[in-house]
Amino acid sequence: MSRDPFAPISEGGQLTRWNAAQSSVIGSILLDESCCAEVFQATTPEMFGDSTLRHIYEAARRVWLEKRQVDPVLVMSECGSDSYAETIAECLRLTPTAANVLEYCELCAKCLKLFNFRQAGYELLDAMTADEAEAVWQRLGKELMTGKKKNVYSYRDMLDSFFNRLNDPAPPDYVDWGFQPLNEVMTVQHGHFVTIGAESSAGKTLLALQFARHIAQGGKRVGFFSLETPHEDAEDRLMANGGDVALPAIKHKRIDDASMRRLTKDAQRMYDVNFDLIEAAGYSVEDIQRDTIAGRYDVIFVDYVQIVNALKDDDVSRQVRNVSIGLHALSLQLGCTVIALSQVTLPERDKQGKRRYLNKWDLRESKQLVNDSQVIMMLDLTDLNDYSSPRVLIVDKNKDGACGRMFLEIDAPHMRFNYLPAYEDSSIADAWERNAKMDRNREARQEKERRKRGINGQVNIVELDDNEGGELPF
Numbered sequence: 001m002s003r004d005p006f007a008p009i010s011e012g013g014q015l016t017r018w019n020a021a022q023s024s025v026i027g028s029i030l031l032d033e034s035c036c037a038e039v040f041q042a043t044t045p046e047m048f049g050d051s052t053l054r055h056i057y058e059a060a061r062r063v064w065l066e067k068r069q070v071d072p073v074l075v076m077s078e079c080g081s082d083s084y085a086e087t088i089a090e091c092l093r094l095t096p097t098a099a100n101v102l103e104y105c106e107l108c109a110k111c112l113k114l115f116n117f118r119q120a121g122y123e124l125l126d127a128m129t130a131d132e133a134e135a136v137w138q139r140l141g142k143e144l145m146t147g148k149k150k151n152v153y154s155y156r157d158m159l160d161s162f163f164n165r166l167n168d169p170a171p172p173d174y175v176d177w178g179f180q181p182l183n184e185v186m187t188v189q190h191g192h193f194v195t196i197g198a199e200s201s202a203g204k205t206l207l208a209l210q211f212a213r214h215i216a217q218g219g220k221r222v223g224f225f226s227l228e229t230p231h232e233d234a235e236d237r238l239m240a241n242g243g244d245v246a247l248p249a250i251k252h253k254r255i256d257d258a259s260m261r262r263l264t265k266d267a268q269r270m271y272d273v274n275f276d277l278i279e280a281a282g283y284s285v286e287d288i289q290r291d292t293i294a295g296r297y298d299v300i301f302v303d304y305v306q307i308v309n310a311l312k313d314d315d316v317s318r319q320v321r322n323v324s325i326g327l328h329a330l331s332l333q334l335g336c337t338v339i340a341l342s343q344v345t346l347p348e349r350d351k352q353g354k355r356r357y358l359n360k361w362d363l364r365e366s367k368q369l370v371n372d373s374q375v376i377m378m379l380d381l382t383d384l385n386d387y388s389s390p391r392v393l394i395v396d397k398n399k400d401g402a403c404g405r406m407f408l409e410i411d412a413p414h415m416r417f418n419y420l421p422a423y424e425d426s427s428i429a430d431a432w433e434r435n436a437k438m439d440r441n442r443e444a445r446q447e448k449e450r451r452k453r454g455i456n457g458q459v460n461i462v463e464l465d466d467n468e469g470g471e472l473p474f
Helices: 017-031 033-042 051-065 072-079 082-094 101-126 130-145 155-167 180-185 204-217 231-243 247-251 257-270 285-295 316-334 368-372 426-453
Strands: 193-198 222-226 275-279 299-303 337-342 375-381 391-398 404-411 416-420
Touching (some): 017 033, 033 101, 130 285, 180 391, 180 404, 193 204, 204 231, 222 285, 231 247, 316 368
Parallel strands (some): 222 299, 299 337
């Protein structure tokens, strides 16, 4: 078997597509020095598989970085030998114009990626152990994440991009949460990192599954990485939600004909949606990245960050910090939406057994989640002693919109939350006002402490509360 990854492309000793693209990039920068900045941003030496062309490329880049004129004579001199003159002349002959140089750069990048894929394929065939094959597979996943693309935009570029998006008749492609109040204030899209925090058994997995199901119904490819919930339990909850059948009836297989019809109808509706549940116990960020690439997911859920496998460290906070950084980087590099669930550290209760609502600073183990997240939602009980009580969903960080609160009624038998307007139930309104008063008292105490610390002429810089200025309309 041939081990030349480009054997099928090469014909009769003629230049391959890759060699032609490399030669045209070199020819372009020698023809028109003004394109050097864009070329050196869009390319790397690794994109030049021909060693002679790579040497010329690196010589031209050194000349340009030293702010000397990039012309054939100076580049050949930088190469250190007259033997490169013929190759430089051939590059110029093959390149009639530098107008298409960025297309040549893109072709170089694609050819390099194809070369690496083929090399990995041969290595997989030659692997003697599963560990060797897995190492190749992980490297292949990283290859899919990498690649040069334009990441510097002039103001003119940004103006063009802005008005192109504004004039595009297609509606904005934001995550649809299934609750209109959330859709109105949260513009979450590709590349965003979202955190949902709640105490154990408050319903964060239930809410996440409801979100995931609705997002998948909207046409997105969704991956739900479950690090603690077996797939059978998730299946039962999803079917109770969609089929409007009580979970106990499903668990005990007491399904009447009407319930079976509803389950069947929901199954037909959901059969072709792109929703994968991945049993991910023991997964690391790299494992999540690998499966996200393989599944081509638009949105992933990670349930939950504190048990994602990380490099062993005596400091648990550093482990969670590394997971947060890794998931945030994954969202940016893959351009998918990452929604991570998090445990919390509960605030202390007062003498009456009450406490304030959860906020973003209660996310357990690491403040890095607060820094990395585009949006943070906290799910809390309205009655701390009653897990059947309505929940308050608090948007406590929202980089592109308002923060605020909304109330959800839990329908436990059918494993779903329903939107509950704030003042339809007086007990909820009382709970809201009580917690708001506790928040104001806490803020007043903190302000008093800040002023006390600033008496000696020190300047205190204080981050304002996201919801400064009063309650928002949801």
